[in-house]
Amino acid sequence: MAADTFLVELGVEELPPGAIDALSDAFASGLRRGLEEAEIAHGDVRAYATPRRLAVQVTELADKQPDREVERRGPALAAAFKDGQPTKAAEGFARSCGVSVDQLIHLETDKGTWLGYREQQQGEATTVLLPGIVEKAIAALPVPKNMRWGASRVEFSRPAHWLVMLYGDRVVEARALGLEAGRTTRGHRFHAPAPIALAHADDYLAALEGAWVLADRDIRRERIREQVLAEAEVQEAQAVIDEELLIEVSGLVEWPVALTGGFDERFLEVPAECLISSMKANQKYFHLLDAEGRLKPQFITVANIDSESPELVIQGNEKVIRPRLADAAFFYDTDRQRPLADRIGGLSSVVFQQKLGTLADKAHRSAAVAAFIAGKIDGDVAHARRAAELAKCDLVTEMVLEFPELQGIMGRYYATHDGENAEVAQAIEEQYLPRFAGDAIPQTRTGQALALADRLDTLTGIFGIGQRPTGTKDPFALRRAAIGVLNILVKGELNLDLRELLELAAAQHQELPYAEGLVEEVLTYMLDRFRAWGHDEGIGAETYLAVRARPVTKPLDFARRLEAVQAFARREEAAALAAANKRVSNILAKQDGEVSPNVDGALLREDAEQALAEALAACQDKVSPLFAEARYSDALDILAGLREPVDTFFDRVMVMAEDEAVKRNRLALLASLQALFLEVADIALLQQ
Incomplete structure (x- = not known):
């Protein structure tokens, strides 16, 4: 072929x-x-x-x-012939295949013998x-x-x-x-x-x-990257290559030619983020930084033509960018003429969600939750409340209306200009962190309190009006909000109870059609996000399920358990102890009512059960203080030592003894074994 x-x-x-x-x-x-x-x-x-x-x-x-053999099945043999002669069914099947009856074959199947036909079909x-x-x-x-x-x-x-x-x-x-x-x-x-x-x-x-077209997308992008870096080197500057911008620019040209242009230094009085947004959004320019990381009054544009007069192309781009930067400077100057706090009233005319009110309503609700959280994490309650009041004010400024991606950033600039507390100003920007997987979390306590409060308000509000996200639709980015809360609590080492926070956030809403069971629904949804969070951290699904089986509502505690169980699962003893716990779980599940973990030493008759009881008691003394300090990895390291006495117990001891008292005592021994591991997770689920 x-x-x-x-x-x-x-x-x-x-x-x-x-x-x-x-x-x-x-x-x-x-x-x-x-x-x-x-x-x-x-x-x-x-x-x-x-x-x-x-x-x-x-x-x-x-x-x-490829040529292929095609097999067709006709009538059953019993229906194909009568008294040795072909029936109409057999003759009709033969005609459909274009052959005579005597050219048909017999096909043997588990349901009997059938007339059939095989032909070699030529490939098209x-x-x-x-x-x-x-x-x-x-x-x-x-x-x-x-x-x-x-x-x-x-x-x-x-x-x-x-x-x-x-x-x-x-x-x-x-x-x-x-x-x-x-x-x-x-x-x-x-x-x-x-x-x-x-x-x-x-x-x-x-x-x-040869006709001035680079058709390979990857080659074209790398050509642009190389040219931009080379231009920056000539200018003794550092080019900032945003990958999304690189892809977009690559989609605008067939033969890239990078050129360096400049703009008036007076524009550098405007925050760099504003100039960069204008250059990227409007003109698709790459910006340059000096050795100290400050924005330089230069840009790199990628033309789609290798001009004989590149200076004219540069002049044209400089002419175009000048009014754009002038607009940014005008917006910045205009916005600073009014204090950020004067815009609080303007939030009353901006709807957050029709059933949840305006941005002013959201700010009021978030202020109460942020203040509570600040008090819990040794933050400044007054700063948290103030930051929540100002958090959304920059959304109604000219700059953010023109460049929405600058929300929070401009709030920080304007709050600083107005003389607001430095941490309050920083928190206004930090409220949007983390923006994506792997992004930084807020560094200030005020920023952490505000970022948590804002997301918790959104989660309880949107769930409360019955708009839970579906598999394909999540218009309010609730998944991202939930994972953001988990990241802040875990990476910020904030040992807060999520149920308590959700109850407070839900209570701030005046009327929610689906208020009944709301907190538990949102709590379940958020803790379920730990599966995706754990996956990003390299934690297996079995580990997540083992921890999720326990009633843990503090995300920091949940994460510590995940890390501890993941480490335990790699130990040599893990499989045997997980299997033993699975066996214990099955035995106890078949008993009527709860099995007390209280063991009567006088009823321990076998050496193996005595040895297990002694090992459990010793472990209990060692791990209790570790559990109290959430040192789960250290506790599981100690519990791993139970493998030998547990294996010996199951090898030599009949749990379901004829003597009822002995049986109940052995069940109590197993219950106490299970209870020790359940202090961390249900490791029986590691068997799945």
Whole structure:
């Protein structure tokens, strides 16, 4: 079976830069899926994309499907013949197969013998199947918004202008999006506008690079990175390369050329975050820092043309960025003319959620919870209350209305300008931490109190109006809020009871339609998030289930147990003790009522049960103070020493003795063993 390279390229008007990666990956996935469904052997499936094209190259694509033997089953043998002659059922089946009855075979199955037919089916040529596969892949692309062009009824993300489909050096006859497939592609819109005839599918990348197009997304991105770093080195500066911005810029150019421009130093009086947001959001510029980490009055832009007069391109970019930065400076100056506290009243006109009131209502509720938390963690209650009152005020400033990503950051700047306490100002920014997995948590006690209060208010409020997140919908980011609370409590080593905090937060809401059982529902939801949190920390699902089985409502305590059980699970003794605890759990579960862990020494008759009782008593004395100090790892290290007496007990002692008193005493011994481990977790679940 022969094989060759297949290439498909769809040429379009400039695609939205944020959609290119998703469209490109989906195109490749759709083709791969179609080839696999058709059982066509192939090598690598490589996706390429620029603003003007989506392409997929498949190496070592077989020229046809494999031949296969097709087996058809007809009527049962008993119904196929009567008195040695074929029945109408047999003759009809033979006709459907295009053969005579005597050419049919007998198929033996576990349900009897049947008439059957086997034939060798020739595989279809790949070039015959490719048009349908490509058309299906294009139809399934996740286009953000379709459009039509000209008089055509065809719809796609952007007008489509050319279609290349080559199998080796042959054009695949096909049609898609109203275009006939050919071998002609196009290079850079300005540097190489003439059509380019591809001789072979393997020539694609080289031909385009010769026409000023880097079709490989990864190569193009790395080219941009290298150029930006090189430009920064010339300026004796450090370039800050935001990966999301890099991806977006890569989606705007086919032939990147990095150039350095500048702006007036007077703009540096504006907070650096404002200038950076303006440069990134509006112009897609990379900013530069000096040796001390301060913003330099320079930027790096990536042009889509290798101009003979780069200074003109730079001047054009400088001309464009100047009014943008002037706007930022104007917003900053205007906002500082009013103290942040004067905007508290304005929050009354901003709805947080229709059923939960305004941002002013939320600030009032959060202030009470933040003050309570501050008191619990040795923070300043007055600072926490003040920070909560001011927390959302920057949302109604001109700067944040223009650049929403600056919320909290501008609050800190404006609060500092107004002479607010430094920790209060810092807390206004810290309320949004952590923003994502691995992000830092608030460092100040006021910031921790505010960040917790804000999230707890959102969680109890949204759950309280019946908008619990579903598998696909979480518009208020409750999962992120819950994991944020866990991270702050654990990484901040705040030993607070989550149930207590939720009860306080829920009580701040005046009316909640689903108030009954609310605290337990939210508590369960949040503790369930420990599974994802533990996964990020490398903790197994069995470990999570073992700890989750205990009534632990302090996240810090929960996390310490997770770490201790995870470490215990790696010990040699863990499997045997987990199995023993599972056995104990099963035995005790079959008993009527609770089994007391109080053991009567006088009823211990066997050496093995006496040895276990002594070992348990010794362990109890050692681990009790460790449990009190939440030193669970140290306690489990000691309990690991019970493996030998526990194994010996089960090997030599009959628990369900005929003497009822002896039996109950042995059950009590097992209950006391179980109780020791349950001080940390239900390690029987490590068996799962």
